[in-house]
Amino acid sequence: MSNRPRLTPGVGSPLDGRPPLRLMSPHERRRFWMAQTRLAVPAASTLALLLLMGAPLPVALPLMPPLAVLGVFVWSMFQPGLMPPWVAFLIGLVGDIVFAQPLGVGATALALVAVFVRWFEARYGHHAHGFDWAMAALVTAGHTLLVWQLMALAGRPVPLAPMGWGWLTGLLVYPAIVLLCARLQRRALGRARVARG
Numbered sequence: 216m217s218n219r220p221r222l223t224p225g226v227g228s229p230l231d232g233r234p235p236l237r238l239m240s241p242h243e244r245r246r247f248w249m250a251q252t253r254l255a256v257p258a259a260s261t262l263a264l265l266l267l268m269g270a271p272l273p274v275a276l277p278l279m280p281p282l283a284v285l286g287v288f289v290w291s292m293f294q295p296g297l298m299p300p301w302v303a304f305l306i307g308l309v310g311d312i313v314f315a316q317p318l319g320v321g322a323t324a325l326a327l328v329a330v331f332v333r334w335f336e337a338r339y340g341h342h343a344h345g346f347d348w349a350m351a352a353l354v355t356a357g358h359t360l361l362v363w364q365l366m367a368l369a370g371r372p373v374p375l376a377p378m379g380w381g382w383l384t385g386l387l388v389y390p391a392i393v394l395l396c397a398r399l400q401r402r403a404l405g406r407a408r409v410a411r412g
Contacts, residue, residue: 261283261298284354308321320362328358362378
């Protein structure tokens with residue numbers, strides 16, 4: 216047992232009742248930083264999904280689903296405080312760089328997905344999986360059309376048909392993305408929900 220002073224929550228401590236880092240033992244500091252890194256799970260997993268989108272496919276059709284959009288959609292429902300629009304914007308910016316798109320196209324579209332899902336969840340609350348699947352279909356369709364328009368505005372028009380194939384495969388992989396995110400949430404964040412941001 217340590218004789219270090221403990222601060223009460225809300226009384227001068229940005230760490231919610233924990234002592235300042237300098238007063239923590241090395242073990243307490245390790246536990247604190249491990250808890251903080253768990254909060255990056257939604258952003259890290261969505262970034263991994265984004266990078267997976269660059270993987271080669273064994274078929275000649277553009278069938279890669281919009282995994283990053285689905286990741287932002289699911290995490291914005293599961294943990295909206297950990298997937299704010301600015302995080303989605305940064306993930307989209309990485310996607311713009313990795314896929315050599317005009318800067319801001321993917322970033323703007325992903326941020327708008329996060330904004331819409333947060334607004335929708337705050338207004339209508341939680342619902343059945345089938346309804347979420349239908350909403351994912353609408354959101355990814357809106358995202359596809361928005362990216363198509365933004366690419367045209369940026370002077371690099373792309374055909375809509377290949378993006379439509381990606382949207383269709385996105386509908387098929389949506390349950391797998393939900394399952395992945397749910398398992399990550401249970402493992403890294405526990406059953407308790409993080410406060411909405």
